[in-house]
């Protein structure tokens with residue numbers, strides 16, 4: 001398969017510009033997506049940073065652009081200001097081939113005035129974050145009636161940050177006859193929902209075929225039933241993998257293990273049917289935003305739990321049903337990544353192990369617990385959660401919280417993790433090292449012009 005740009009129906013000026021940029025061969029994502037995008041198809045592409053995705057959609061959105069019409073013809077939505085700046089820079093480089101194409105960034109956390117001034121001068125391409133774009137649309141300072149191309153970049157991350165409703169509101173103000181391009185590293189459920197609602201017969205492109213069967217490494221350790229929790233601590237400290245789920249047999253076992261892990265400075269919380277909805281929301285938000293290392297759960301409580309990227313499943317006690325075991329360990333190692341499943345087995349549970357062996361059709365790997373090192377080091381999560389005493393009912397949006405943290409002289413967008421909004425509260429994750437600074441900033445500053453109570457969890 002030829003992969004030079006010259007095989008594409010691009011203008012001579014664009015081709016020579018690509019050559020001066022040193023882009024000779026197309027990257028795999030470009031080779032697969034550009035022919036489809038240049039034909040005008042909607043596209044869902046699985047692509048990570050570093051794959052050349054920005055040039056892929058950049059070339060595609062520049063192709064139909066009319067330099068003589070000064071309205072917004074292409075809009076790129078990004079999760080953070082840093083990404084928007086990078087994308088705008090790459091598009092400007094690609095646009096050097098054509099005359100005077102104006103690329104404008106519109107992101108939250110910076111003053112409105114200058115953005116309005118720039119918009120009045122006209123811009124062909126706008127790159128921005130959903131919250132701020134939405135505000136410009138509401139104020140009437142931005143119109144999207146002349147839009148040809150809409151790009152959702154890092155769509156999974158935007159959904160993680162709670163931008164679904166903002167994106168939907170923005171798309172509703174664009175012409176129905178537009179090309180929609182969606183780039184995402186992973187495919188959480190919200191992506192399908194966006195595609196079904198807003199895309200027309202999208203073509204799909206994946207750079208590497210994902211392995212249907214992921215590689216899960218299973219290890220079994222024989223333990224003394226009385227020292228089950230000691231063994232669990234040892235496993236967690238030795239492998240130091242997180243996020244992890246530790247499966248227990250009962251609610252009581254969950255509570256006891258969570259308390260023990262807490263005492264051992266291993267970040268953990270129990271999830272079981274006895275929790276109030278509010279506590280359940282809190283535990284799940286913290287686990288999803290990486291501010292909790294170990295979720296200690298019963299099978300029932302973990303049902304429907306869809307957390308991508310679990311690094312470890314720990315079976316604190318084997319289940320009686322081997323099918324349930326297979327289901328438990330399937331939560332690690334999804335989408336072609338390797339995963340680890342560790343099972344602790346007391347002599348009385350030997351029959352359960354045997355049933356698993358029979359179902360799997362191959363022998364279990366037994367290892368000695370003594371081979372695991374426990375140097376007593378705490379296991380802490382990468383992020384810290386802050387909870388704001390305000391939510392949807394206060395008309396708070398994720399962009400407002402992000403803006404309050406990152407605005408003028410604030411924190412970098414890359415230091416902020418997931419934002420989860422509930423009716424009366426919101427959780428935002430920040431890098432652990434800046435939790436105090438972030439807390440102070442939210443307490444002293446305003447969010448959407450109002451003061452809210454904020455605490456660190």
Ligand code: AMP
Pocket residue numbers: 022023024025026027030048049050051052053054055090
């Ligand atoms: P991205 O995945 O969009 O962040 O791009 C990764 C890097 O690859 C950027 O620095 C681009 O300038 C560069 N790049 C994109 N396409 C090509 C290409 N066809 N050949 C060489 N470098 C490229």
